Amino acid sequence: MxxxxxxxxxxxxxxxxxxxPSGGKFALDLFRTPVEEDKAEFRKQLEKINNTSHYATKWLPNNYLKKRIHVFGKGDFEGIVTSSLEYRREEILTYLENFDEHVHKLLRYWSLSEEEVRMKYKEEMGFDIGDISYGQAVKLNNRLAESVRLFESDFFSAMLKILETQESRKLQRTVRAILELLIGSCGQRLISTLNEELFESAPEKLSVFDDLSGIFSLDYRTVGQTGMEIVLEEKPIPVSSQSSLTEIMIEVGRIVLEDLYSKAMDYQALIDSHFRYLYNPRAHWAKFTRISIFLHTVRRYISTRNDMDMDxxxxxxxxxxxxxxxxxxxxxxxxxxxxxxxxxxxxxxxxxxxxxxxxxxxGSVDEFYDPYCNNITIANPNEPWENGEHLLVPFMFTQSGVxxxxxxxxxxxxxxxxxxxxxxxxxxxxxxxxxxxxxxxxxxxxxxxxxxxxxxxxxxxxxxxxxxxxxxxxxxxxxxxxxxxxxxxxxxxxxxxxxxxxxxxxxxxxxxxx
The missing domain is CATH 3.40.50.1220 (TPP-binding domain)
Incomplete structure (x- = not known):
């Protein structure tokens, strides 16, 4: 047989x-990873290039050795938030609609159990999580949404109640980050509908009506940025049964934001807007170096994972x-x-x-890409840049449509x-x-x-x-x-x-x- x-x-x-880590956690970690080592490695590659070659004189920009090497930074957060709210807004809204369900799952693997968090809340506030709901007290403008279950959430209501009785700038910032995502997603949905349906009817032969499409937009500088800063820049706060209720709820909010961004963060537009410059560094050196360094960081992050269970x-x-x-x-x-x-x-x-x-x-950590020749090579693991003829980048497709x-x-x-x-x-x-x-x-x-x-x-x-x-x-x-x-x-x-x-x-x- x-x-x-x-x-x-x-x-x-x-x-x-x-x-x-999961794919979403992997993406967040990439933007947290220091890049100085990758910049130094990239600089070494540049210095090995024969500056009299056709490659150096025709493909690379003038004075390339003296030019600054650019990397993705805080200024790129707006692009990530824009893309996330445009393409993942329904995922964000669905997550917030099921806020308590996600908190339950996250607390299963946390340093404190959900029971301990609830006991701490009862001890300090005098009543249980879930006894108070802001479902009737807070209403979004019905043009944004007819109903929002987030305010009926036990845990989000608990955060609001703490803010109502205590002053905590960090908790307020965390709650604001969650509200920004809610309003931004609802707002993006409304704006998309408006831009697509500015006129309920119009003669098809009159293109002037089409010229007015897409005139509404969100100010992404004030929507979603707070959450990105919390997730990417703020370190986790160690909590225990001895921590204050406010500290515990701040950290609960942070892990919820991290989970939400790991599921809904979309950086495809950011990568796509830079990837094409791998093939034309003279056109935009800053974008060329940003995507190059990013790919080196991806490879180093994967190659040096220290939380891998080797056993x-x-x-x-x-x-x-x-x-x-x-x-x-x-x-x-x-x-x-x-x-x-x-x-x-x-x-x-x-x-x-x-x-x-x-x-x-x-792609893989063992492969490198020469964008000049559109060629893939298996690199020497000890010295991947040993030939020094062309700039190579790790051959790994990250979240990209390109x-x-x-x-x-x-x-x-x-x-x-x-x-x-x-x-x-x-x-x-x-x-x-x-x-x-x-x-x-x-x-x-x-x-x-x-x-x-x-x-x-x-x-x-x-x-x-x-x-x-x-x-x-x-x-x-x-x-x-x-x-x-x-x-x-x-x-x-x-x-x-x-x-x-x-x-x-x-x-x-x-x-x-x-």
Missing amino acids: ARAKIALFFGAGTEIGYGL KLADGPGYYHDLEPLSQQAAIMAIGTTNYNSYVEQVLASRLIPSVPVYHLN KPLTSITMSRKYVELYDKFKQSDIVCIIGYSFSGDDGHINGLFRALAVDGKKLIIFHYGDGNDLLLKREYQAKLRLTSPDHLDIFRIDENRTTKGIPWWERALQESLLMSVT
Whole structure:
């Protein structure tokens, strides 16, 4: 009997169990990371370039060695907030509508339990969290929203009550940050509607009415900036049962803001507005150096993670270690991944699993890109800039709509992986969210499903099976969900008590028979 043939695709969620952050936390950490080391490394690259070469005289700007090296900073926050409110406003509003639910989840893993927080509140305020609600006391202008459940929230009402009875500038700033996001998201929705519907009706032949579209805008300098500053600049406050109620609620507010920004922060517009200058540094040196340094920071951040659970990476358990029992009963045709590191290769090698090709579709820490030649190279890990001929940047696609896939090396990766997927009985997808930022990968899966290939999506968390299938159908923009199967998976990597890899094996055997 022929062995089942399984292909796998891993997203960021597969590595959370090994100690790595989620995609949103990763994004926030990048903007917190000091960049002096990366600037110094970039300066070394510049100094190694032959200043008499055609590359230096025609491609780089005049006096490039004396020019300042620019980096992303506080001045770029406005662009991030603008993009987040424009493209993620519904996610922000949904989060705020379910404020208490998110607080409950966050307090499960916090230094204080929710019970301890509630006891502290009762001790200092004389009543329980939830006894007082501002749902009737605070009303937004109905042009912004007819109803807002945030003010009915137990925990947000508790913060407001503390402010009503005590003076705390830090808590007030935290509450203001949350209100800014609420008002900014509602305001952006209103403005978008106004700009699209300035005239309820007008003759189509009169283009003058179209000339007036898009005249309303928000002042993003005063909306959402406070929260960005709190999340990116303020350090966590250690809290214990001995901390004051105000200190505890300030930190609760901070972790809520961090969680919200990690889920809704959109820096695609910021990256996209700079990425094109990788190919033309003479046109805008500041943007060229900002994106270059940013990519170096991304690589260093990933390469030097000190909270990785090395014991778990060595011995498991984890999704990568589950490949060992799977490989004993099935042929693993290929592994695709959005992750930048080489942990999956390390586990495969340590477990002596037969050679499996691994394709990093968003780049990796081992690859560098020469924008001048549109060429990808595998760098010497000890001295990645050793040739000194051209400036190289780490080849890693961050959150961007500008995916430089035109190099022959990268194009081949996609074609080869697609062919491997086609040769498999099923394709299993784990820890991948099908975000719009990864449309290039979603398109690959869409093509597979349209061609009749069975996609098995392991969804972490709860949910209704039928609704989840419709959700993933919408994300992949499929007219039919016939070639999608969704299995909910828990923190133990099991689905209804069965290890995910066993379920994958069962599904693969079914497909191989049919």
